[in-house]
Amino acid sequence: MVNDVLAAIKRRRSIRAFTEAPVTVEEVQTVLEAAVYAPSAGNQQLWHFTVIQNQQLLADLNVRAKAGAAQIDNEHIQQLAKNEKFNIFYGASTVILVSGKVDGMAIEADCAAATQNILLAAESIGLGACWINLILFAFAGEAGKQFSQQLGLPPRYKPFYSVALGHKKVDSVNIPHRKKDVVNYIK
Numbered sequence: 001m002v003n004d005v006l007a008a009i010k011r012r013r014s015i016r017a018f019t020e021a022p023v024t025v026e027e028v029q030t031v032l033e034a035a036v037y038a039p040s041a042g043n044q045q046l047w048h049f050t051v052i053q054n055q056q057l058l059a060d061l062n063v064r065a066k067a068g069a070a071q072i073d074n075e076h077i078q079q080l081a082k083n084e085k086f087n088i089f090y091g092a093s094t095v096i097l098v099s100g101k102v103d104g105m106a107i108e109a110d111c112a113a114a115t116q117n118i119l120l121a122a123e124s125i126g127l128g129a130c131w132i133n134l135i136l137f138a139f140a141g142e143a144g145k146q147f148s149q150q151l152g153l154p155p156r157y158k159p160f161y162s163v164a165l166g167h168k169k170v171d172s173v174n175i176p177h178r179k180k181d182v183v184n185y186i187k
């Protein structure tokens, strides 16, 4: 079976190379409208979205996140973090930070659902996007509190995920392998 929704779900890929073409206000609004139509536990909608288009701030977040990532016990992440050329946002000039109120009933799931809607909406309007969790390293410790203040997060909200958003530099990327043996039917 194929329809527009299923096609966009299957077509969506993590895009890790962007052109310099700016994302328009309308495009940002479109993906954010999709975000807030996500389901949320008890319909609490305790999410918050920060559209970051300040390039200096993105550069600072990249540096802090990489410094934090370099400390963790994961060789792959350490290698990325130590690579001077690596940018956690892949050069995207728009990043959407998805934050949630810490006492939400199922806030991580709510924010994840909103994040996935952003990715799918981006694909549906021809933009590229990548879910970026590496940003979270920037929010650890005292420096992290400063970023939260600078970004104007509401009280008791914390960042959960982010999305790098932009115009795709390449038309197609390899489809990462999908595991097949993940379903069980009980009839």
Ligand SMILES: Cc1cc2nc3c(=O)[nH]c(=O)nc-3n(C[C@H](O)[C@H](O)[C@H](O)COP(=O)(O)O)c2cc1C
Residues within 6 Å of the ligand: 012, 013, 014, 015, 016, 130, 131, 132, 133, 134, 135, 176
């Ligand atoms: C919770 C989560 C965190 C992720 N964080 C990152 C990240 O920090 N950097 C990155 O390049 N990709 C990140 N990804 C993207 C995954 O690597 C990607 O979805 C996966 O390799 C499958 O590729 P696809 O999105 O093209 O299907 C993340 C995905 C999820 C769901």
